[in-house]
Amino acid sequence: MNSIFKNILIGLAAVRTNLTRVILTSLGLTIGIFTVSIVTAGVSSIDKEFDKSMEYYGNDKIYVGTWPWSFDFDWWQYRNRPKIDEDSLEYITKYSTYVTDVSIKKNTWTRGSFGNKASWLQLNGVYPGYDEMLSGTKIVNGRFFSQNEWDLQRRVVIVGGTVRDGFFDGENPIGKKIRLNNVTFEVIGELKKQGMGMVPGGTLDNLVIMPSSTFSRILTRWGFDELVLKTKPEDMLKAKEEVGMIMRLARKLKPDEDDNFSVNSADAYQEQFDAIKIAIAGMGFLVTGISLVVSAIGIMNVMFVSVRERTREIGLRKAMGATSNNILIQFLSEAVAISIIGGSTGIILVKLITMALSAFSPLPIDFDLLLIFYTFMICVFIGVSAGMVPARTAANLNPIDALRHE
Amino acid sequence: MPKSKKEIIAIDSISKIYHLGDNVVKALDDVSISIYENDFISIMGPSGSGKSTLMNIIGCLDVPTKGVYKFSNELISEMNDSQLANIRNEKIGFVFQTFNLLPKLTSLQNVEVPLIYSPLGRTERLQRAEEALRIVGLSDRMAHKPSELSGGQRQRVAIARALANKPSIILADEPTGNLDSKSGVEILNFFDELHKAGNTLIIVTHEESVAKRAKRRVELFDGKIVVDE
DSSP, rough: OOHHHHHHHHHHHHHHHHHHHHHHHHHHHHHHHHHHHHHHHHHHHHHHHHHHHHHHHTTTTEEEEEOOOOSSSSHHHHHSSSEEEEEEEEHHHOOSSSSSSSEEEEEEEEEETTTEEEEEEEEEEEEEGGGGOOSSEEEEEEOOOOHHHHTTTTTTTOOOOOHHHHTTTTOOTTTTTETTTEEEEEEEEEOOOOBOSTTSSBBOOOOOEEEEHHHHHOOOOOOOOEEEEEEEEGGGGHHHHHHHHHHHHHHTTTTTTTOOSEEOHHHHHHHHHHHHHHHHHHHHHHHHHHHHHHHHHHHHHHHHHHHHHHHHHHHHHHHOOOOOHHHHHHHHHHHHHHHHHHHHHHHHHHHHHHHHHHOOOSSOOOHHHHHHHHHHHHHHHHHHHHHHHHHHHHOOOOOOHHHHHH | OOTTTTEEEEEEEEEEEEEEETEEEEEEEEEEEEEEEEOEEEEEEEETSSSHHHHHHTTSSSSOOEEEEETTTTEGGGHHHHHHHHHHHHHEEOOOTTTOOOTTTTTHHHHHHHHTSSOOHHHHHHHHHHHHHHEEEEEEEEGOOOGGGGGGHHHHHHHHHHHHTTTTTTEESSSTTTTHHHHHHHHHHHHHHHHHTTEEEEEEESSSHHHSEEEEEEEEETTTTEEEE
């Protein structure tokens, strides 16, 4: 062990005396490690954002609508489908064995204002009890509307986090009056803030929820309706199949007719997202792989130069009693040192850039100790594989010939 | 030779044969020689006589094709590379014509090189290296690099390096070949002192003046020992 350490020190001393050459050589690896870290951090950040969006839709929710959430090119097949109507819900509550809770969800966007502040808000009209079906958020202040308020079409709303921040400056919003499409509503509840996600508009909190009865009476402009059905996550597939059949029944479709509705859930996004993620990661790792291979070749080249330059030194060390293994370790540690220098520079660069970015970007970029550990392992691996052939050449030199080398 | 002296090296009819294409070159042809403690031997001979080959074999840098080589009763001719490296490290000190000091290391670090490959700890290594430099009279040049030393001083650093491991024999290959005559004499005087101090010395040379210093003279010609007196 002690003898290995001594030979490592000799290798490191060689790095110190050729510092310029070492830094130039390690630059390739710096770039490689830099890209691999950025790609990894980028993918895991996108992943986190996506998970949050998935939470917003929920892994236990089925959404029945006119349009499928993802389609390729055939949009004209969907545009003439009949609108979703609430009557279908009766069939679902009556016949479904997997669906535990249902609600209509009417969607539109409208202008909302409070005092002299105004914003474009997403509006949802739902059934009472929908608070039990919320995913990724919950009521944190005030309450949800009651059955009675729904029956009486009361003008009450529950607001999302950004609405609270934007209109009320963090003040308690309960009891405040806001105007939506020039109708006055009273705020009775507030939702927990969810942050940014990959949904239209970016934020998940720019939201106002009200009774669907009120929504239909006062805000009947353009918009679209969906059925929101709750099930158990493990029953998702069976539930979707069942809901599809019940909907055909509700729509009185003949066996040879195609579905004129779409049964959606978050896993449809998951597939699309996975494809994008694989594409990003694939490109990133291809570029990184190439730059790592190129930098390994660079290190190997410099190591050959180093061995050649020091042939006499190798001969002398062998004459003085160095074994082939001593020489092997000496040159391997030189190669590993070059690659670790390159890798650490890359890591420091990434760290600086993420620090700079986090000041400007709302998207957090992940950067953790595990990444540093992996980078270190990659560097050791590259150093050993790039240094192995030159180091073996050095170790196998015949001391007599090496001492004669000019 | 007085039989009371301890035999260090016993070489019994060794040959070294090289194949260069179709030619078979007998660099050493059936050579036998014994070397005793505190011998001072010069090995002479014209180019191609096999003196370098003999020196490489004695120095355990090479193994004979045929024959038996025993060093302190250890069978060198059957050893593998790392065993040979250990023998070189423990028992042999080399002095080269071109000094072969590492240019980026100080005198002290240069002398420390063979000690690094021994099991000695760091403090003991430094003590030994300092002591060796004191013996060659360069205590005041320990932090100097080879480029800051004269030729004679460099060769003395090299001798200190050869002494550092307290070897059984010191092998010098044309030690005065790259020195001016004054430094050469200085180095030879120093070899005399080393001999008087009890060391075993073998000097390979083609200079008569160098060979005269030795107490025993071995001459090679065409791979055979022709003189041993």
